Amino acid sequence: MVLAIRDVGERDLDAVLAINNAAGEGILPMSQAQLRHFYDTADYFRVAEADGYIAGFLIAVREDSDHDSPNFLWFRERMDQFLYVDRIVIARSDRRHGLGRVFYSDVLSFAEVRVPKLNCEVFLEPRDDATLLFHGSFGFQEVGQQRMPESGRNVCMLSKDLCSFVFVRERYLDKGGLPDLPWLRPRQREQANGEHNA
Numbered sequence: 556m557v558l559a560i561r562d563v564g565e566r567d568l569d570a571v572l573a574i575n576n577a578a579g580e581g582i583l584p585m586s587q588a589q590l591r592h593f594y595d596t597a598d599y600f601r602v603a604e605a606d607g608y609i610a611g612f613l614i615a616v617r618e619d620s621d622h623d624s625p626n627f628l629w630f631r632e633r634m635d636q637f638l639y640v641d642r643i644v645i646a647r648s649d650r651r652h653g654l655g656r657v658f659y660s661d662v663l664s665f666a667e668v669r670v671p672k673l674n675c676e677v678f679l680e681p682r683d684d685a686t687l688l689f690h691g692s693f694g695f696q697e698v699g700q701q702r703m704p705e706s707g708r709n710v711c712m713l714s715k716d717l718c719s720f721v722f723v724r725e726r727y728l729d730k731g732g733l734p735d736l737p738w739l740r741p742r743q744r745e746q747a748n749g750e751h752n753a
Contacts, residue, residue, distance in 0.1 A: 558654075560661050562742055563600045563612065570609035571602065574646045581678055581686070582644050583706075596620060598638065598742060599665050603645075603654050611645035613658045617670070626676045626710060629701055637714070638666040640675035659693055667717040668733060676710040687711065 563571065568590055575585045593600060599615040615638050616622050618631055627639050640662065645654050666673045677686050679700070695713040702709050723733075733739045 557606055558610075558657070559604045560601050560657060561604060563594065563602050565594070567602050567609055567612075568594060571612050574609065574611065575642070575644050577647065578644050579647075580681065581683060582642060585642075593641070595744070596622075597641075599662055600742065601658070601661065603649075603658065605649060605654075609646070610649040611643070611654050611658065613640065613643040613662055615640045615662055615666075625704055626701070626712070629699070629712060630674045630714075633698075634672060634674070634714075636670045637672040637674045638662070638670050640673065655689060663693070663715075663717070664738075667719040668723045668727075668739060669720075671717055671720040673715045673717060674713065676712050679709040679711050 572585060572587060572590050575582060575590075593614050593616075596616070597614050598617045598620070599613065601613055602609050603611045616627065618635065618637050618639070620627070620639075622639075622641065624641060627641065630637060630639055643655060643658055663673065673695075675690070675695070677683060677690060690713050693715065695715045697711050698714045699712040700709060701712065727733050
């Protein structure tokens with residue numbers, strides 16, 4: 556398998572929506588309008604391309620996003636700076652191959668030079684011990700629970716302290732910013748004419 560983790564492109568959106576809405580009860584459905592909003596605004600939106608097809612994706616936003624998810628807002632009420640993983644979805648046919656671990660390694664690398672915390676949530680109804688253990692293996696800790704207003708489902712709020720951030724802040728962010736290197740640049744968004752902007 557040839558695997559690439561890359562920023563999402565406009566050509567990927569139909570596949571992303573199909574994977575999301577076929578994922579099952581552990582992932583909330585997404586409309587085309589919601590997907591377009593993420594495409595236009597998400598700080599991190601990457602896909603896994605495996606042998607030329609989209610096998611999964613991860614979307615994450617910073618604390619100043621206009622995202623209206625009740626789980627995102629729960630974190631924003633309690634924390635100043637963070638990256639929030641709104642969703643990670645792997646196509647059913649590509650699960651159990653380690654793509655979730657690849658995505659989390661990538662988003663951790665993205666987050667640790669920008670924010671002190673990486674946040675997400677896991678549904679507790681129905682309980683998914685495999686997902687809770689997966690997050691625990693990456694060092695996430697439960698920082699609370701809440702019942703989602705629309706669905707009434709209980710969720711576990713998870714946060715991971717990013718220990719590298721203090722070093723990065725003191726050496727770079729407080730002294731002019733990150734070096735101009737490809738892996739440190741913000742997400743490049745496609746424009747209609749094929750150009751890119753940050």
